Amino acid sequence: MDGNQQVLPLAFAIVDEETYPSWKWFLQQLSRYVRRGRRGMCLISDRHGGLIKAVREGPDFASPHGVHRYCLRHVCSNFNSIIKNVVLKDLCWQADSEYQLRKFNRIMEEIKKQSVKAFAYLDQINKEKWTASHDGGWRCGILTTNMSECINGVLKGARRLPVSALVEITLERTVHCFRVQAIKGQKMLQNNQLWTDFACKMFISWQQKAVEHTVTKYSHVQQSASVVTRRQNGHWMNTHVVKIANRECSCGKWNQFGIPCSHAQKVCGAYNISAWLRIIMI
Template sequence: MAREIVYGTWESSVQKLPKYMGALKKYNPGTIVEWEHKAFQPSTGAHVIGYVFWAFAPCIEGFQFCRNVISVDGTHLYTKYRHKMLIAAAMDGNQQDLCWRAGSEYQIRKFNRTMEEIKSQNVAAFEFLDKINKEKWTASYDGGWRTGILTTNMSECINGVLKGARRLPLTAIVEITLARTVNYFVTRERRSHAMVANGQLWMDFAYKMFNQWHQKSIDHTVTKYNHRQQSASVVTKRQSGFGLNTHVVKITNRECSCGFSTIVSGRLLGCPGISVGP
Protein backbone atom coordinates (compact mmCIF):
# COMPACT_ATOMS: atom_id res chain seq x y z
CA MET A 1 0.00 0.00 0.00
CA ALA A 2 2.79 2.44 0.93
CA ARG A 3 4.58 1.64 -2.32
CA GLU A 4 1.46 2.43 -4.33
CA ILE A 5 1.06 5.77 -2.54
CA VAL A 6 4.61 6.76 -3.52
CA TYR A 7 4.96 5.17 -6.96
CA GLY A 8 1.40 4.40 -8.03
CA THR A 9 -0.03 1.06 -9.14
CA TRP A 10 1.37 -1.06 -11.95
CA GLU A 11 -1.59 -0.14 -14.16
CA SER A 12 -1.27 3.61 -13.56
CA SER A 13 2.48 3.37 -14.10
CA VAL A 14 2.02 1.72 -17.49
CA GLN A 15 -0.44 4.46 -18.47
CA LYS A 16 2.12 7.08 -17.46
CA LEU A 17 5.07 5.44 -19.21
CA PRO A 18 4.59 6.74 -22.83
CA LYS A 19 4.35 10.35 -21.66
CA TYR A 20 7.36 9.91 -19.38
CA MET A 21 9.43 8.35 -22.17
CA GLY A 22 8.43 11.16 -24.50
CA ALA A 23 9.67 13.74 -21.99
CA LEU A 24 12.84 11.72 -21.47
CA LYS A 25 13.66 11.88 -25.19
CA LYS A 26 12.72 15.56 -25.48
CA TYR A 27 14.87 16.79 -22.62
CA ASN A 28 17.74 14.34 -23.18
CA PRO A 29 18.51 14.65 -26.92
CA GLY A 30 20.07 11.49 -28.30
CA THR A 31 18.23 9.18 -25.91
CA ILE A 32 16.66 6.23 -27.74
CA VAL A 33 13.29 4.68 -26.86
CA GLU A 34 11.81 1.83 -28.90
CA TRP A 35 8.43 0.14 -28.41
CA GLU A 36 7.06 -3.21 -29.50
CA HIS A 37 3.38 -3.92 -28.92
CA LYS A 38 1.90 -7.39 -28.67
CA ALA A 39 -1.70 -6.53 -29.46
CA PHE A 40 -4.21 -3.75 -30.11
CA GLN A 41 -7.58 -3.60 -28.37
CA PRO A 42 -10.13 -1.97 -30.74
CA SER A 43 -12.71 -1.60 -27.98
CA THR A 44 -10.47 0.65 -25.89
CA GLY A 45 -8.04 1.87 -28.54
CA ALA A 46 -5.19 0.73 -26.30
CA HIS A 47 -1.95 -0.97 -27.29
CA VAL A 48 -0.63 -3.82 -25.15
CA ILE A 49 3.06 -3.33 -24.46
CA GLY A 50 5.27 -6.27 -25.36
CA TYR A 51 8.67 -4.69 -24.93
CA VAL A 52 10.13 -1.25 -24.31
CA PHE A 53 13.80 -0.44 -24.85
CA TRP A 54 15.62 2.66 -23.69
CA ALA A 55 19.23 3.86 -23.83
CA PHE A 56 20.31 7.17 -22.31
CA ALA A 57 22.27 9.51 -24.59
CA PRO A 58 25.34 9.81 -22.28
CA CYS A 59 25.59 6.01 -22.16
CA ILE A 60 25.46 5.80 -25.96
CA GLU A 61 28.14 8.48 -26.33
CA GLY A 62 30.26 6.96 -23.59
CA PHE A 63 30.37 3.50 -25.14
CA GLN A 64 33.23 4.55 -27.41
CA PHE A 65 35.38 4.83 -24.28
CA CYS A 66 34.41 1.39 -22.96
CA ARG A 67 35.98 -1.96 -23.68
CA ASN A 68 34.37 -3.55 -26.73
CA VAL A 69 32.29 -6.13 -24.88
CA ILE A 70 28.57 -5.82 -24.10
CA SER A 71 27.20 -8.09 -21.39
CA VAL A 72 23.44 -8.74 -21.62
CA ASP A 73 21.68 -10.38 -18.69
CA GLY A 74 18.06 -10.85 -17.66
CA THR A 75 16.59 -10.23 -14.22
CA HIS A 76 13.09 -10.91 -12.90
CA LEU A 77 10.79 -8.08 -11.81
CA TYR A 78 9.03 -8.85 -8.54
CA THR A 79 5.54 -7.87 -9.65
CA LYS A 80 2.34 -9.85 -10.04
CA TYR A 81 2.91 -9.97 -13.81
CA ARG A 82 6.40 -11.54 -13.49
CA HIS A 83 8.01 -9.49 -16.23
CA LYS A 84 11.72 -9.59 -16.99
CA MET A 85 14.21 -6.78 -17.50
CA LEU A 86 17.17 -7.26 -19.85
CA ILE A 87 20.19 -5.12 -18.99
CA ALA A 88 23.03 -4.39 -21.42
CA ALA A 89 26.21 -3.26 -19.67
CA ALA A 90 29.74 -2.35 -20.74
CA MET A 91 32.89 -1.83 -18.69
CA ASP A 92 34.70 1.50 -18.62
CA GLY A 93 38.48 1.88 -18.42
CA ASN A 94 38.77 1.77 -14.64
CA GLN A 95 37.83 -2.10 -13.56
CA GLN A 96 41.91 -20.21 -8.60
CA ASP A 97 41.19 -23.27 -9.95
CA LEU A 98 42.90 -24.96 -12.95
CA CYS A 99 39.89 -24.51 -15.25
CA TRP A 100 39.90 -20.75 -14.60
CA ARG A 101 43.67 -20.65 -15.01
CA ALA A 102 43.43 -22.38 -18.39
CA GLY A 103 40.68 -20.06 -19.62
CA SER A 104 42.42 -16.89 -18.46
CA GLU A 105 45.82 -17.64 -20.00
CA TYR A 106 46.59 -15.33 -22.92
CA GLN A 107 49.44 -17.38 -24.36
CA ILE A 108 48.69 -20.65 -26.14
CA ARG A 109 51.78 -22.39 -24.77
CA LYS A 110 50.71 -21.54 -21.21
CA PHE A 111 47.16 -22.66 -21.95
CA ASN A 112 48.47 -25.99 -23.28
CA ARG A 113 50.69 -26.40 -20.23
CA THR A 114 47.73 -25.89 -17.88
CA MET A 115 45.58 -28.28 -19.91
CA GLU A 116 48.28 -30.95 -19.59
CA GLU A 117 48.24 -30.36 -15.84
CA ILE A 118 44.46 -30.89 -15.83
CA LYS A 119 44.90 -34.05 -17.91
CA SER A 120 47.42 -35.45 -15.45
CA GLN A 121 44.93 -35.00 -12.60
CA ASN A 122 41.63 -35.83 -14.30
CA VAL A 123 41.43 -37.18 -17.85
CA ALA A 124 37.62 -36.89 -17.95
CA ALA A 125 37.81 -33.19 -17.05
CA PHE A 126 40.43 -32.63 -19.75
CA GLU A 127 38.32 -34.39 -22.39
CA PHE A 128 35.23 -32.39 -21.36
CA LEU A 129 37.05 -29.06 -21.69
CA ASP A 130 38.81 -30.09 -24.88
CA LYS A 131 35.47 -30.66 -26.63
CA ILE A 132 34.30 -27.08 -25.97
CA ASN A 133 35.03 -24.51 -28.68
CA LYS A 134 38.13 -22.75 -27.32
CA GLU A 135 37.04 -19.41 -28.77
CA LYS A 136 34.07 -19.47 -26.37
CA TRP A 137 35.95 -19.83 -23.08
CA THR A 138 39.69 -19.15 -23.43
CA ALA A 139 41.53 -15.86 -23.67
CA SER A 140 44.30 -17.44 -25.73
CA TYR A 141 41.97 -18.41 -28.60
CA ASP A 142 39.37 -15.61 -28.63
CA GLY A 143 41.43 -13.33 -30.87
CA GLY A 144 41.36 -10.58 -28.25
CA TRP A 145 37.66 -9.85 -28.86
CA ARG A 146 36.75 -9.98 -25.16
CA THR A 147 39.63 -7.65 -24.21
CA GLY A 148 40.34 -9.69 -21.10
CA ILE A 149 36.74 -9.79 -19.82
CA LEU A 150 36.12 -13.41 -18.87
CA THR A 151 33.12 -13.19 -16.54
CA THR A 152 29.63 -11.66 -16.40
CA ASN A 153 30.46 -9.75 -13.22
CA MET A 154 29.43 -6.40 -14.73
CA SER A 155 25.90 -7.70 -15.34
CA GLU A 156 25.69 -9.14 -11.83
CA CYS A 157 26.87 -5.79 -10.46
CA ILE A 158 24.15 -3.87 -12.33
CA ASN A 159 21.57 -6.41 -11.16
CA GLY A 160 22.65 -5.69 -7.60
CA VAL A 161 22.39 -1.94 -8.10
CA LEU A 162 18.80 -2.29 -9.38
CA LYS A 163 17.73 -4.99 -6.94
CA GLY A 164 15.45 -2.71 -4.93
CA ALA A 165 13.88 -1.27 -8.08
CA ARG A 166 12.64 -4.65 -9.29
CA ARG A 167 9.61 -4.50 -7.00
CA LEU A 168 8.45 -1.14 -8.35
CA PRO A 169 6.05 -0.21 -11.18
CA LEU A 170 7.52 0.19 -14.65
CA THR A 171 7.81 3.98 -14.84
CA ALA A 172 9.44 4.06 -11.40
CA ILE A 173 12.06 1.58 -12.66
CA VAL A 174 12.91 3.89 -15.57
CA GLU A 175 13.12 6.86 -13.19
CA ILE A 176 15.51 5.00 -10.91
CA THR A 177 17.74 3.84 -13.77
CA LEU A 178 17.92 7.47 -14.92
CA ALA A 179 18.76 8.76 -11.43
CA ARG A 180 21.48 6.18 -10.86
CA THR A 181 22.93 6.70 -14.32
CA VAL A 182 23.13 10.44 -13.67
CA ASN A 183 24.88 9.75 -10.35
CA TYR A 184 27.32 7.44 -12.13
CA PHE A 185 28.31 10.13 -14.64
CA VAL A 186 28.47 12.97 -12.09
CA THR A 187 30.75 10.96 -9.79
CA ARG A 188 33.09 10.01 -12.63
CA GLU A 189 33.10 13.52 -14.06
CA ARG A 190 34.43 14.84 -10.76
CA ARG A 191 37.07 12.12 -10.68
CA SER A 192 38.11 12.77 -14.30
CA HIS A 193 38.52 16.52 -13.66
CA ALA A 194 40.72 15.75 -10.65
CA MET A 195 42.80 13.33 -12.72
CA VAL A 196 43.35 15.84 -15.53
CA ALA A 197 44.24 18.56 -13.02
CA ASN A 198 46.92 16.25 -11.61
CA GLY A 199 48.27 15.45 -15.07
CA GLN A 200 46.88 11.90 -15.05
CA LEU A 201 45.67 11.03 -18.55
CA TRP A 202 44.78 7.36 -17.93
CA MET A 203 42.27 5.74 -15.63
CA ASP A 204 43.53 4.37 -12.30
CA PHE A 205 43.19 0.78 -13.51
CA ALA A 206 45.26 1.51 -16.62
CA TYR A 207 47.97 3.24 -14.57
CA LYS A 208 48.15 0.30 -12.18
CA MET A 209 48.52 -2.22 -15.00
CA PHE A 210 51.05 -0.04 -16.83
CA ASN A 211 53.23 0.25 -13.71
CA GLN A 212 53.11 -3.52 -13.17
CA TRP A 213 54.10 -4.19 -16.78
CA HIS A 214 56.78 -1.51 -16.65
CA GLN A 215 58.44 -3.19 -13.67
CA LYS A 216 58.39 -6.54 -15.47
CA SER A 217 59.82 -5.03 -18.66
CA ILE A 218 62.80 -3.23 -17.11
CA ASP A 219 65.12 -6.16 -17.79
CA HIS A 220 63.67 -7.03 -21.20
CA THR A 221 66.01 -6.68 -24.16
CA VAL A 222 64.53 -4.83 -27.15
CA THR A 223 65.96 -4.81 -30.66
CA LYS A 224 64.18 -2.47 -33.08
CA TYR A 225 63.93 -3.50 -36.74
CA ASN A 226 61.62 -1.08 -38.52
CA HIS A 227 60.97 2.39 -37.13
CA ARG A 228 58.04 3.14 -39.45
CA GLN A 229 56.20 -0.09 -38.63
CA GLN A 230 57.37 0.01 -35.00
CA SER A 231 58.50 -3.62 -35.19
CA ALA A 232 61.02 -5.16 -32.82
CA SER A 233 62.08 -8.32 -31.06
CA VAL A 234 61.78 -8.53 -27.29
CA VAL A 235 63.65 -11.04 -25.13
CA THR A 236 61.96 -11.47 -21.75
CA LYS A 237 63.78 -11.72 -18.44
CA ARG A 238 64.30 -15.13 -16.87
CA GLN A 239 62.21 -15.46 -13.70
CA SER A 240 61.88 -18.59 -11.55
CA GLY A 241 63.14 -20.84 -14.31
CA PHE A 242 60.99 -19.25 -17.00
CA GLY A 243 61.67 -16.49 -19.49
CA LEU A 244 64.41 -15.84 -22.06
CA ASN A 245 61.71 -16.12 -24.71
CA THR A 246 61.99 -14.05 -27.89
CA HIS A 247 58.82 -12.40 -29.20
CA VAL A 248 58.19 -10.44 -32.39
CA VAL A 249 56.30 -7.21 -31.83
CA LYS A 250 54.46 -4.94 -34.29
CA ILE A 251 53.23 -1.93 -32.35
CA THR A 252 51.41 -0.34 -35.30
CA ASN A 253 49.23 -3.44 -35.71
CA ARG A 254 48.98 -4.09 -31.96
CA GLU A 255 50.42 -7.56 -32.53
CA CYS A 256 52.85 -9.70 -30.59
CA SER A 257 53.85 -13.33 -31.05
CA CYS A 258 53.44 -13.77 -27.28
CA GLY A 259 49.67 -13.89 -27.86
CA PHE A 260 48.66 -10.85 -25.81
CA SER A 261 47.26 -9.13 -28.95
CA THR A 262 44.97 -6.29 -27.82
CA ILE A 263 46.96 -5.34 -24.74
CA VAL A 264 50.42 -5.67 -26.22
CA SER A 265 50.82 -1.89 -26.61
CA GLY A 266 50.27 -1.34 -22.90
CA ARG A 267 52.85 -3.98 -21.99
CA LEU A 268 55.45 -2.67 -24.40
CA LEU A 269 55.05 1.03 -23.70
CA GLY A 270 57.11 0.33 -20.61
CA CYS A 271 59.89 -1.48 -22.47
CA PRO A 272 63.13 0.41 -23.03
CA GLY A 273 63.65 1.15 -26.71
CA ILE A 274 59.94 1.32 -27.52
CA SER A 275 58.56 4.81 -27.94
CA VAL A 276 54.90 5.26 -28.88
CA GLY A 277 52.15 7.53 -27.61
CA PRO A 278 49.69 6.10 -25.02
Protein backbone atom coordinates in the same frame (compact mmCIF):
# COMPACT_ATOMS: atom_id res chain seq x y z
CA MET B 1 32.72 -0.94 -19.94
CA ASP B 2 34.59 2.34 -20.13
CA GLY B 3 38.33 2.90 -20.44
CA ASN B 4 38.70 2.75 -16.67
CA GLN B 5 37.27 -0.79 -16.52
CA GLN B 6 34.06 0.46 -14.93
CA VAL B 7 30.48 -0.25 -15.90
CA LEU B 8 28.84 2.33 -18.14
CA PRO B 9 25.12 1.42 -18.16
CA LEU B 10 23.41 2.18 -21.46
CA ALA B 11 20.18 0.19 -21.50
CA PHE B 12 17.79 -1.61 -19.17
CA ALA B 13 14.84 -3.85 -19.92
CA ILE B 14 11.99 -5.20 -17.83
CA VAL B 15 10.85 -8.68 -18.89
CA ASP B 16 8.80 -11.39 -17.23
CA GLU B 17 11.59 -13.99 -17.38
CA GLU B 18 14.76 -15.01 -19.22
CA THR B 19 13.53 -16.83 -22.32
CA TYR B 20 14.46 -17.00 -25.98
CA PRO B 21 11.70 -14.51 -27.00
CA SER B 22 12.68 -12.01 -24.30
CA TRP B 23 16.37 -12.22 -25.19
CA LYS B 24 15.60 -11.91 -28.89
CA TRP B 25 13.52 -8.79 -28.23
CA PHE B 26 16.21 -7.28 -26.00
CA LEU B 27 18.98 -7.85 -28.55
CA GLN B 28 16.81 -6.30 -31.25
CA GLN B 29 16.33 -3.19 -29.12
CA LEU B 30 20.04 -3.13 -28.29
CA SER B 31 20.84 -3.17 -31.99
CA ARG B 32 18.31 -0.47 -32.81
CA TYR B 33 19.07 2.02 -30.06
CA VAL B 34 22.63 1.27 -28.89
CA ARG B 35 24.64 -0.46 -31.61
CA ARG B 36 23.03 1.53 -34.44
CA GLY B 37 25.23 0.09 -37.17
CA ARG B 38 28.48 0.31 -35.22
CA ARG B 39 30.94 -2.54 -35.49
CA GLY B 40 33.15 -3.98 -32.80
CA MET B 41 30.63 -4.77 -30.06
CA CYS B 42 31.49 -7.68 -27.76
CA LEU B 43 28.72 -9.38 -25.79
CA ILE B 44 29.87 -11.33 -22.72
CA SER B 45 27.28 -13.52 -21.06
CA ASP B 46 26.55 -16.86 -19.47
CA ARG B 47 25.52 -19.79 -21.67
CA HIS B 48 21.78 -19.42 -21.23
CA GLY B 49 20.13 -21.45 -23.98
CA GLY B 50 17.63 -18.77 -24.94
CA LEU B 51 20.33 -16.11 -25.20
CA ILE B 52 22.65 -18.29 -27.28
CA LYS B 53 19.82 -19.08 -29.69
CA ALA B 54 18.88 -15.41 -29.99
CA VAL B 55 22.51 -14.44 -30.66
CA ARG B 56 22.89 -17.11 -33.34
CA GLU B 57 19.79 -15.96 -35.18
CA GLY B 58 20.79 -12.30 -35.23
CA PRO B 59 23.62 -10.68 -37.23
CA ASP B 60 24.78 -8.22 -34.58
CA PHE B 61 27.21 -10.49 -32.75
CA ALA B 62 28.69 -12.29 -35.73
CA SER B 63 31.72 -11.11 -37.70
CA PRO B 64 32.25 -8.41 -38.85
CA HIS B 65 29.62 -6.67 -36.71
CA GLY B 66 30.59 -8.07 -33.32
CA VAL B 67 31.26 -11.19 -31.29
CA HIS B 68 29.72 -13.21 -28.48
CA ARG B 69 31.92 -14.42 -25.65
CA TYR B 70 31.20 -16.53 -22.57
CA CYS B 71 31.72 -15.47 -18.97
CA LEU B 72 34.63 -17.56 -17.71
CA ARG B 73 33.16 -17.84 -14.24
CA HIS B 74 30.06 -19.51 -15.68
CA VAL B 75 32.18 -21.78 -17.89
CA CYS B 76 34.14 -22.97 -14.85
CA SER B 77 30.96 -23.40 -12.82
CA ASN B 78 29.32 -25.51 -15.54
CA PHE B 79 32.55 -27.46 -15.92
CA ASN B 80 32.69 -28.25 -12.20
CA SER B 81 29.02 -29.28 -12.07
CA ILE B 82 29.89 -32.11 -14.46
CA ILE B 83 33.50 -32.97 -13.58
CA LYS B 84 33.18 -32.31 -9.82
CA ASN B 85 36.89 -31.89 -9.17
CA VAL B 86 38.30 -28.79 -7.47
CA VAL B 87 41.81 -29.27 -8.86
CA LEU B 88 40.50 -29.56 -12.41
CA LYS B 89 38.23 -26.57 -11.85
CA ASP B 90 41.29 -24.49 -10.92
CA LEU B 91 43.08 -25.72 -14.04
CA CYS B 92 40.01 -24.82 -16.08
CA TRP B 93 40.17 -21.26 -14.79
CA GLN B 94 43.90 -21.10 -15.51
CA ALA B 95 43.28 -22.23 -19.08
CA ASP B 96 40.39 -19.77 -19.45
CA SER B 97 42.31 -16.74 -18.27
CA GLU B 98 45.73 -17.43 -19.82
CA TYR B 99 46.67 -14.94 -22.56
CA GLN B 100 49.63 -16.86 -23.96
CA LEU B 101 48.78 -19.68 -26.36
CA ARG B 102 51.85 -21.67 -25.31
CA LYS B 103 50.79 -21.67 -21.67
CA PHE B 104 47.17 -22.40 -22.57
CA ASN B 105 48.21 -25.52 -24.48
CA ARG B 106 50.38 -26.64 -21.59
CA ILE B 107 47.49 -26.31 -19.12
CA MET B 108 45.13 -28.16 -21.45
CA GLU B 109 47.63 -31.00 -21.71
CA GLU B 110 47.72 -31.19 -17.92
CA ILE B 111 43.91 -31.35 -17.82
CA LYS B 112 43.95 -34.11 -20.42
CA LYS B 113 46.56 -35.99 -18.42
CA GLN B 114 44.37 -35.91 -15.33
CA SER B 115 41.00 -36.47 -17.00
CA VAL B 116 40.19 -37.22 -20.63
CA LYS B 117 36.54 -36.47 -19.87
CA ALA B 118 37.38 -33.00 -18.55
CA PHE B 119 39.57 -32.26 -21.56
CA ALA B 120 36.87 -33.43 -23.98
CA TYR B 121 34.27 -31.22 -22.28
CA LEU B 122 36.38 -28.09 -22.73
CA ASP B 123 37.71 -29.04 -26.14
CA GLN B 124 34.22 -29.20 -27.65
CA ILE B 125 33.53 -25.54 -26.77
CA ASN B 126 34.62 -23.00 -29.37
CA LYS B 127 37.90 -21.68 -27.94
CA GLU B 128 37.22 -18.16 -29.18
CA LYS B 129 34.19 -18.09 -26.90
CA TRP B 130 35.84 -19.00 -23.60
CA THR B 131 39.62 -18.51 -23.71
CA ALA B 132 41.60 -15.30 -23.45
CA SER B 133 44.36 -16.79 -25.61
CA HIS B 134 42.02 -17.26 -28.60
CA ASP B 135 39.85 -14.18 -28.07
CA GLY B 136 41.59 -11.87 -30.53
CA GLY B 137 41.43 -8.84 -28.24
CA TRP B 138 37.65 -8.45 -28.21
CA ARG B 139 37.23 -8.75 -24.44
CA CYS B 140 39.60 -5.89 -23.58
CA GLY B 141 40.65 -7.87 -20.52
CA ILE B 142 37.08 -8.47 -19.30
CA LEU B 143 36.84 -12.19 -18.54
CA THR B 144 33.62 -12.42 -16.54
CA THR B 145 30.29 -10.68 -16.02
CA ASN B 146 31.18 -9.98 -12.38
CA MET B 147 31.42 -6.23 -12.94
CA SER B 148 27.88 -6.07 -14.23
CA GLU B 149 26.74 -7.50 -10.90
CA CYS B 150 27.59 -4.15 -9.29
CA ILE B 151 24.49 -2.77 -11.01
CA ASN B 152 22.48 -5.06 -8.75
CA GLY B 153 24.00 -3.19 -5.82
CA VAL B 154 23.07 0.16 -7.32
CA LEU B 155 19.49 -1.00 -7.85
CA LYS B 156 19.21 -2.85 -4.55
CA GLY B 157 15.68 -2.78 -3.20
CA ALA B 158 14.13 -1.62 -6.47
CA ARG B 159 13.22 -4.92 -8.08
CA ARG B 160 10.05 -5.55 -6.09
CA LEU B 161 8.62 -2.10 -6.65
CA PRO B 162 5.78 -1.40 -9.10
CA VAL B 163 7.01 -0.99 -12.67
CA SER B 164 6.62 2.80 -12.75
CA ALA B 165 8.56 3.19 -9.49
CA LEU B 166 11.18 0.70 -10.68
CA VAL B 167 11.79 2.72 -13.85
CA GLU B 168 11.98 5.98 -11.92
CA ILE B 169 14.47 4.75 -9.32
CA THR B 170 16.59 3.05 -12.00
CA LEU B 171 16.85 6.33 -13.90
CA GLU B 172 17.60 8.32 -10.75
CA ARG B 173 20.40 6.03 -9.56
CA THR B 174 21.90 5.65 -13.03
CA VAL B 175 22.04 9.43 -13.49
CA HIS B 176 23.78 9.68 -10.12
CA CYS B 177 26.43 7.19 -11.28
CA PHE B 178 26.98 9.20 -14.46
CA ARG B 179 27.44 12.39 -12.44
CA VAL B 180 30.03 10.77 -10.16
CA GLN B 181 32.02 9.43 -13.12
CA ALA B 182 31.76 12.77 -14.94
CA ILE B 183 33.34 14.55 -11.97
CA LYS B 184 36.20 12.04 -11.95
CA GLY B 185 36.70 12.54 -15.68
CA GLN B 186 36.79 16.32 -15.31
CA LYS B 187 39.47 16.05 -12.62
CA MET B 188 41.59 13.90 -14.94
CA LEU B 189 41.32 16.52 -17.67
CA GLN B 190 42.15 19.33 -15.26
CA ASN B 191 45.29 17.43 -14.23
CA ASN B 192 46.24 16.95 -17.90
CA GLN B 193 45.94 13.19 -17.46
CA LEU B 194 45.89 11.61 -20.91
CA TRP B 195 44.83 8.12 -19.86
CA THR B 196 42.50 6.60 -17.29
CA ASP B 197 43.70 5.53 -13.85
CA PHE B 198 43.40 1.89 -14.90
CA ALA B 199 45.58 2.39 -17.99
CA CYS B 200 48.20 4.37 -16.06
CA LYS B 201 48.40 1.84 -13.24
CA MET B 202 48.80 -1.10 -15.60
CA PHE B 203 51.31 0.75 -17.79
CA ILE B 204 53.52 1.62 -14.80
CA SER B 205 53.28 -1.92 -13.43
CA TRP B 206 54.51 -3.35 -16.73
CA GLN B 207 57.10 -0.60 -17.02
CA GLN B 208 58.70 -1.86 -13.81
CA LYS B 209 58.79 -5.43 -15.15
CA ALA B 210 60.43 -4.28 -18.38
CA VAL B 211 63.66 -3.57 -16.50
CA GLU B 212 64.29 -7.32 -16.27
CA HIS B 213 63.91 -7.90 -20.02
CA THR B 214 66.53 -7.99 -22.76
CA VAL B 215 65.89 -7.09 -26.41
CA THR B 216 67.38 -9.31 -29.14
CA LYS B 217 66.99 -9.91 -32.89
CA TYR B 218 66.03 -6.45 -34.12
CA SER B 219 64.17 -5.86 -37.37
CA HIS B 220 64.33 -2.12 -38.02
CA VAL B 221 62.28 -2.33 -41.21
CA GLN B 222 59.30 -3.91 -39.46
CA GLN B 223 59.97 -2.18 -36.12
CA SER B 224 59.89 -5.53 -34.38
CA ALA B 225 62.16 -7.39 -32.00
CA SER B 226 62.39 -10.40 -29.73
CA VAL B 227 62.35 -9.88 -25.98
CA VAL B 228 63.79 -12.35 -23.50
CA THR B 229 62.38 -12.38 -19.98
CA ARG B 230 63.85 -13.97 -16.89
CA ARG B 231 62.72 -15.32 -13.56
CA GLN B 232 63.44 -13.57 -10.30
CA ASN B 233 66.13 -16.14 -9.49
CA GLY B 234 68.07 -14.96 -12.53
CA HIS B 235 67.36 -17.81 -14.95
CA TRP B 236 66.44 -16.79 -18.49
CA MET B 237 62.91 -17.84 -19.30
CA ASN B 238 60.72 -17.01 -22.31
CA THR B 239 61.02 -15.14 -25.58
CA HIS B 240 58.27 -12.91 -26.97
CA VAL B 241 58.03 -11.19 -30.34
CA VAL B 242 56.89 -7.56 -30.39
CA LYS B 243 55.63 -5.79 -33.52
CA ILE B 244 55.29 -2.10 -32.78
CA ALA B 245 53.63 -1.14 -36.06
CA ASN B 246 50.88 -3.72 -35.46
CA ARG B 247 50.63 -2.91 -31.76
CA GLU B 248 50.96 -6.55 -30.79
CA CYS B 249 53.08 -8.85 -28.69
CA SER B 250 53.08 -12.63 -28.65
CA CYS B 251 52.22 -12.55 -24.93
CA GLY B 252 48.75 -11.37 -25.98
CA LYS B 253 48.38 -8.61 -23.40
CA TRP B 254 48.93 -5.58 -25.66
CA ASN B 255 46.26 -6.85 -28.03
CA GLN B 256 43.88 -7.63 -25.18
CA PHE B 257 44.19 -4.49 -23.06
CA GLY B 258 45.31 -1.93 -25.64
CA ILE B 259 48.19 -1.01 -23.32
CA PRO B 260 51.84 -1.77 -24.21
CA CYS B 261 52.95 -4.75 -22.13
CA SER B 262 56.37 -4.93 -20.48
CA HIS B 263 57.87 -6.55 -23.60
CA ALA B 264 56.45 -3.84 -25.88
CA GLN B 265 57.72 -1.10 -23.60
CA LYS B 266 61.20 -2.59 -23.67
CA VAL B 267 61.21 -2.62 -27.47
CA CYS B 268 59.81 0.92 -27.64
CA GLY B 269 62.68 2.03 -25.42
CA ALA B 270 65.18 0.30 -27.69
CA TYR B 271 63.78 2.17 -30.70
CA ASN B 272 63.53 5.43 -28.73
CA ILE B 273 59.75 5.48 -29.23
CA SER B 274 57.28 6.72 -26.62
CA ALA B 275 55.37 3.71 -25.29
CA TRP B 276 52.80 6.06 -23.74
CA LEU B 277 51.69 7.10 -27.21
CA ARG B 278 51.13 3.46 -28.13
CA ILE B 279 48.21 3.11 -25.70
CA ILE B 280 45.12 2.47 -27.82
CA MET B 281 42.43 2.68 -25.16
CA ILE B 282 41.22 5.76 -23.32
